């Protein structure tokens with residue numbers, strides 16, 4: 001039996017969107033494929049309030065994290081990890097042999113703009129990596145304030161992992177002055193996993209032209225050339241393009257302000273519930289809008305809880321990485337509706353005898 005996903009990705013996919021995945025393939029150099037790519041690109045541009053190039057990638061998001069480090073810096077990268085996914089970006093930079101320095105933040109806390117300012121003021125860096133929504137700790141970093149600081153340093157380019165926030169909160173690519181904004185489609189965008197996208201500034205493409213060893217599959221320059229022709233660099237997953245074409249319409253029809261408000265309402269519900277019964281892992285003021293990481297203060301056996309929840313046809317997530325047993329996570333992103341979240345929390349109360 002299918003279990004409804006209250007995990008922070010992949011998330012539930014609307015049946016009409018799922019159906020689009022089974023459209024017959026078209027030749028990827030055909031006029032139909034070009035038109036489809038064009039439609040998806042322009043919908044992403046509307047979503048992100050920009051006319052900047054959009055790279056479509058038949059990969060998961062991690063591929064585009066690698067793209068940013070390979071293409072984005074000539075000098076030295078500033079990494080600001082505050083959880084498992086920020087740490088992943090740091091290791092990707094290191095393993096690609098890039099000059100990188102990390103200013104880590106204690107897990108559960110957010111990156112402060114002052115810290116970013118102090119680091120950039122040293123003049124050592126030309127790129128910054130920020131995880132907007134740290135899916136392990138449930139922290140949403142103050143992106144607008146961090147972007148304000150980065151803009152004070154014109155030679156420093158800002159790369160943002162919005163894997164679990166894009167289409168959950170309204171992101172203004174141009175307004176924030178971001179150089180690379182990436183996401184996978186399997187989280188708040190609510191399409192099946194296996195595809196990712198990135199908005200890239202023209203100046204980031206220009207910088208990439210001067211950088212050696214950018215690789216092939218995630219080369220900004222190759223992607224930019226393909227973008228000009230509204231095609232992929234290689235054979236893309238047309239199933240995902242069909243699905244995105246419809247799902248982006250659904251998102252734009254709901255409108256981002258309304259969609260974000262729905263996510264915020266659910267986040268409030270989850271926080272109140274968790275705060276009354278457990279503790280919240282993320283510090284106050286920086287809690288994620290798309291998922292809630294709960295400190296497992298009652299020592300709940302999460303796999304056992306999930307076995308009981310499966311009887312209601314739903315599943316939640318255990319903690320991520322080193323937080324596996326210390327926390328559990330409830331996602332409220334994508335297509336999940338407030339009433340569904342309330343139903344889920346009611347079942348957890350019932351199973352744990354908390355109501």
Ligand SMILES: Cc1ncc(COP(=O)(O)O)c(C=O)c1O
Pocket residue numbers: 008009060061062063085131133134135136161162163164184
């Ligand atoms: C914040 C964040 N960054 C990166 C990733 C990696 O994404 P993918 O599995 O699509 O490569 C995830 C996945 O959970 C994530 O939550």
